[in-house]
Amino acid sequence: MMNAIHEILRLDYFKHYLSCKSSIEVQEFIEHMKRYLNMYMPNAGYEISDTKRYSEKKVEACLIATKDWQRGDEISLLSGIILSPTLFLGPARFANHDCDSNCRFITQGQNTIVFQARKEIKCGEELTVFYGHHYFGENNCKCKCVSCEKNGLGYFTVAHEVQTNPNIQQRRRSKRTMIEEDEGYRKRPRVMSIDFICNDVNNNEHHNLLDLFKKKEQELTIVVNPDLYQSSPPLSTKADSAVGLSPKADKKLEDEDEDEEDDLLDQFLDDISDLSSIASDLTTETEKEDEQDQNKREKKNGNHRKMKKGNERLDCVACNRPLQNILKQIGVQRDVLDAKGILRFLNKNGRREEG
Numbered sequence: 001m002m003n004a005i006h007e008i009l010r011l012d013y014f015k016h017y018l019s020c021k022s023s024i025e026v027q028e029f030i031e032h033m034k035r036y037l038n039m040y041m042p043n044a045g046y047e048i049s050d051t052k053r054y055s056e057k058k059v060e061a062c063l064i065a066t067k068d069w070q071r072g073d074e075i076s077l078l079s080g081i082i083l084s085p086t087l088f089l090g091p092a093r094f095a096n097h098d099c100d101s102n103c104r105f106i107t108q109g110q111n112t113i114v115f116q117a118r119k120e121i122k123c124g125e126e127l128t129v130f131y132g133h134h135y136f137g138e139n140n141c142k143c144k145c146v147s148c149e150k151n152g153l154g155y156f157t158v159a160h161e162v163q164t165n166p167n168i169q170q171r172r173r174s175k176r177t178m179i180e181e182d183e184g185y186r187k188r189p190r191v192m193s194i195d196f197i198c199n200d201v202n203n204n205e206h207h208n209l210l211d212l213f214k215k216k217e218q219e220l221t222i223v224v225n226p227d228l229y230q231s232s233p234p235l236s237t238k239a240d241s242a243v244g245l246s247p248k249a250d251k252k253l254e255d256e257d258e259d260e261e262d263d264l265l266d267q268f269l270d271d272i273s274d275l276s277s278i279a280s281d282l283t284t285e286t287e288k289e290d291e292q293d294q295n296k297r298e299k300k301n302g303n304h305r306k307m308k309k310g311n312e313r314l315d316c317v318a319c320n321r322p323l324q325n326i327l328k329q330i331g332v333q334r335d336v337l338d339a340k341g342i343l344r345f346l347n348k349n350g351r352r353e354e355g
């Protein structure tokens with residue numbers, strides 16, 4: 001180890017970098033270098049590897065066990081210094097988060113942490129720690145860890161609901177078939193949620209759900225979370241349903257005539273209509289029945305775009321926050337569904353944006 005350090009310090013870059021540092025700073029630098037060099041010790045018991053689990057676009061680093069570890073073992077050559085409660089430097093910075101992590105940090109001295117196994121870990125498994133309950137969005141709704149994948153939570157929530165709820169499965173299957181038949185459309189079905197809008201704080205173009213799913217070639221899913229309605233009268237079974245809004249490929253959209261555009265809008269409105277009818281937590285069962293009759297009549301009269309105004313409440317499937325709050329966050333206010341069934345939003349300046 002000391003030989004390696006001497007070799008590194010002899011390099012011009014480091015000589016220059018350290019030339020104006022105090023002896024204490026040089027000593028700290030060497031200590032920190034040792035933390036990183038520890039990763040390469042044969043007895044480290046882990047190595048740095050790469051993974052595509054956490055990002056579709058880029059390969060990220062991860063820590064992989066190179067031996068079996070027992071619960072309680074200290075992985076002493078895997079350490080870091082604490083810059084802030086959520087920021088570490090040293091090999092610890094390569095640890096990814098898992099909601100049921102196999103390691104924890106233990107402090108060593110004032111600002112150093114080392115890893116400790118909190119479960120039995122097999123050689124080849126990723127070493128993970130727990131960053132916190134809301135590091136990846138509210139309730140870690142964007143977390144892509146193995147545990148979330150196993151349990152259908154975090155980033156994988158919708159997929160889970162789709163698997164376990166036959167109603168959802170049925171709806172989605174028909175829409176997915178349409179997507180897959182559509183040449184030029186991505187073959188792999190993608191499940192997005194309103195959460196996508198939560199992410200899109202800086203993009204003012206994405207105010208309009210219809211535009212969003214047309215432009216983005218995404219399947220936009222809105223789920224009313226029944227948990228949020230616990231204090232309300234029992235909801236119809238539809239309360240568990242998800243609405244998959246399936247866009248067509250941009251290429252196709254460009255050539256679409258008005259009829260196709262209308263079909264898309266109708267489909268969107270039908271889906272939204274399902275949602276708004278189940279999400280009105282102030283509506284009594286009788287009122288609901290009346291409303292359903294009314295909807296049927298309107299549909300029969302070709303007036304099925306007419307939407308119920310007022311108290312419908314939509315929630316983001318990923319973070320469970322009301323849509324209203326998310327829209328506030330991105331700087332728009334949801335107005336009402338108007339007579340044509342178009343979702344209207346007000347932008348920051350109070351200007352009306354039309355769907």
Ligand SMILES: C[S@@+](CC[C@H](N)C(=O)[O-])C[C@H]1O[C@@H](n2cnc3c(N)ncnc32)[C@H](O)[C@@H]1O
Nearest residue numbers: 054060061093094095096097098142143144145
């Ligand atoms: C401290 S770094 C961990 C090392 C990181 N993989 C790298 O290559 O630098 C934290 C970053 O890793 C990714 N990450 C770690 N755990 C994750 C998880 N459970 N879900 C999604 N992304 C995660 C995120 O990009 C996060 O910002």
